[in-house]
Amino acid sequence: MSNLPAVAAAIKKSQRLLLCGHVMPDGDSLGSVLALGLGLRWLGKDVTIVSSDPIPELYQFLPGIDTVLVGEVPQQPYDLLVAVDCSVPERLGKALEPVLKSNLPIAVIDHHVNDRPFGQYNYVRTAAAATGEIIMDLLDMLQVPISMELAVNLYTAIVTDTGSFRYENTTSDTHNRAARLLACGIPVARLSNQIFGEQPLASLKLLEVALGTLKVSPCGQIAWLSISQSQIKSVGACEQHIEGLINYPRKIKGVELAIVFRELDERLVKVSFRSKYRVNVNLLAGKFGGGGHVRAAGCTVSGSLDQVQAMVLHEAQELMRGDSGGRHS
Amino acid sequence: MSNLPAVAAAIKKSQRLLLCGHVMPDGDSLGSVLALGLGLRWLGKDVTIVSSDPIPELYQFLPGIDTVLVGEVPQQPYDLLVAVDCSVPERLGKALEPVLKSNLPIAVIDHHVNDRPFGQYNYVRTAAAATGEIIMDLLDMLQVPISMELAVNLYTAIVTDTGSFRYENTTSDTHNRAARLLACGIPVARLSNQIFGEQPLASLKLLEVALGTLKVSPCGQIAWLSISQSQIKSVGACEQHIEGLINYPRKIKGVELAIVFRELDERLVKVSFRSKYRVNVNLLAGKFGGGGHVRAAGCTVSGSLDQVQAMVLHEAQELMRGDSGGRHS
Known part of the structure; x- marks a missing residue:
């Protein structure tokens, strides 16, 4: 049963709360868990926030982030585990495994599609653009005022999960919530720069x-x-700078399939695929022992950069021809 | 005197209206002029929309764009010229020069900093993130309902001038307006893809x-x-491809002031400025006869690319030094 008042009541009657988001934490997971954690501390609760995975550098600016414990849950008594932005218990990661095996009651707050949430208390709203939207309602229900620190976390949750209000999940309600958070005086330009804007020169x-x-x-x-390896070295770049490059071939008007070939060493190439509307890149990556999703996949292929490029492009063109029913030559 | 009801009254009593945005039209100029044009047509007015410069391909999807006449004002009687998103008459461009010399009354609707707007009727609201926000109020005042076609134009005006709600000009009010426009059912994800997602190879x-x-x-x-001109030619690019380039120097971690120098001919350089938090680029552009906003401004300077670069960088460094109280050398 999905019931926000029941989740709020369970939280209200608990004093020692353990809060957790998902592995490979993103802006919605972190912003939601921190806003809730700060709010509950304001209510005088004892709050422990744990993340199985390290916090990306990008999110180190979030208010309260220094109170997040990484990798392990302190051995102490808790009244309730609140799992935020997780559809299955595995998403909580390794650090929470012992807790899940214990008898600690669980409250689940999430916006992912999920027929069987895993808590004793569950609230799942798939229409929410971000779990942060639900946390806003929960904080209202708990009569926690939205301070600037809470607003920064909630705004980060919403702006990251909507791609800056650009994705399909963005609703009129999302903008109404953003309006309320901006009225708290959050520094929008500075936050946007921190989240989307800044890149190292490399x-x-x-x-x-x-x-x-x-x-x-x-x-x-x-x-x-x-x-190539030598190109990466020549500009002093590192792994994290390569990640977004596939968006550039993907951006080109008319392009359906974007590929990045990245030399790992002289005999090994990492290949990443993205498609826009039609090509199943999971299938394409599968032909080279890789996999992923329909619109984003990858594989690692033995051979030189030139050899791998030739092989993969050949398969890609074959797939494209099949896909388009012979319309393109 | 800045007075929106007076502008509304002037429009109301006019039957034959000439509408115009600025040269090198952007999303706010086009979205604003089209929303106003469609709204006035709904009221039964005879509306002629003219752009001195061609419409960038990017904006060809805007409802009503096919009714914009490019390069020349039809010789016919008009009751009023409505100049949208222009702080000085020169921004209307060549096509409007004869009209400006005539006795046709002018209404100015704008959000740029401007001590002396050039109309008989003027409304300048610098707190508006986009001129599109003012057009929304004007349409309300004229009791024009916001149809889907109007909403798409107004949303485009707002989303482009706020960089997808990321710039400093974005306010709580901006999000309230976006909420209202999304409630009209506009296809946000598709619009975002059209505006921000696709680029030509050039x-x-x-x-x-x-x-x-x-x-x-x-x-x-x-x-x-x-x-330089030769660089633009060498890749087959055109004016509209240059617009977003300033975001790249702006993105660099630690950079406060971003500048793009663009050679117009051997003796003329267009300079664009963006600042992040502190530097008033309107002041900087003003030193070279240009202007704009505090965080976005531009000017056109006589000299070769190298000469202009040296002069402008010198002034920029001076301003930077003053701004930071001598902290930087």
Whole structure:
């Protein structure tokens, strides 16, 4: 049964609360768990926040982030575990495994599609753009005023899960909530810069080098970049700077399939795929022993950068032809 | 005197209206002029919309865009010229020059800083994130219902001028307006893809070339790009592909002031400024006869690319020093 007042009541009657978001924490998971944690502390509760995985550098600015314990749950008595933004218990990660095996009651607050949430108390609202939206309602229910610190966390939750109000999940209600959070005086430009805006110079230099390798197939539907070890070294870039590069071939008008070839060593290439509307890249990656989702997948292929590129592009073109029913040559 | 009811009254009593935004039209200029034009047509007015410059391909999806006449004002009687999103008459461009010399009364609706707007009827609200916000109020005042077509134009105006609700100009009120527009049922994800998602190949090629010119000042707070005519030609790019380039130097961690130098011809350079938190770029642009907002401004300076770059960077560094109270050298 999905019931926010029941979750609120369970929280209200508990004094020692353990709060947890999901593995590989993102803005919604962290912003939600921190807003709830800060709110409950304001109510005088004893709050322990645990993350199984480390906090990405990007989110170190979030108010309260220094109170998050990483990797282990302190051995002390708790009255309730509140699991935020997690549809299955496995999403809580390794650190929470012992707790899940104990008899500690669980409250689940989430916005992912889920027929059988795993708590004694559950509230799942799939229409919420972010779990942060639900936390706002819960805090209202608990009569916690939205301080600036809470507002920054809640705004981060919403703005990251909606891609800055651009994704399909963004509703009129989402903007109403943002309006309320901005009225608290949060520094929008500074937050946006921190979350979306800032890049080290090395990452722009890598982008320049990568764009120099940009190619588009004659049919205009496949675009790719390739990055060698020496190129990465020449600009002083590292792993995290490579991540977003696939968005550039993906951005090109008319391109359905974007690929990034990334040399791991002289005989091994990591290949990433993204498709826009039609091509099943999970299938394509599967042909090379990899996998993923329908619109985002990857694989690691033995061979030189040139060899792997030739093999993969051949398969991609085959798939494209099949997909389009022979319309393109 | 700045007076929206007076502008509304002037429009109300006019039957034949000429509407115009600024040269090099952007999302706010076009969205505002189209929303107003469609609204006035709904009221039964005869509306002529003219743009001195061509409409960027990016904005061809806007409802009513096919009714915009490019480059020339039809010779017919008008009762009123409504100039939208323009702080000075020159911003209307060449096509409007004959009209400005005539006795046609002018109504100015704008959100740029402006001590002396050039209309008989003026409404300037610098607190508005976009001129589109003012147009919403004007349409309410004129009792025009916000149809889906109007909502798409108004949303485009707001979302482009706020960088998807990320810039400092974004207020609680901006989100309240977005909430109202989304309640009209506009397809947010599709619009976002159209506005922010897709780029022609030439624009990525120009990005590569531009990133090759990226420089950062020794203090790490000023970053700039320069683009020559020959570079633009070499990649087959055009005006509209240059617009977003300033975001790249702006993105660099630690950079406060971003500048793009763009060679118009051998003796003329267009300079665009963006600042993040502190530097008043309206002041900086003003030193070279230009203007704009506190965080976004521009000017056109006589000289070669190298000459203008040296002059502007000198002034920028001076301003930076003053701004930081001598903390940086």
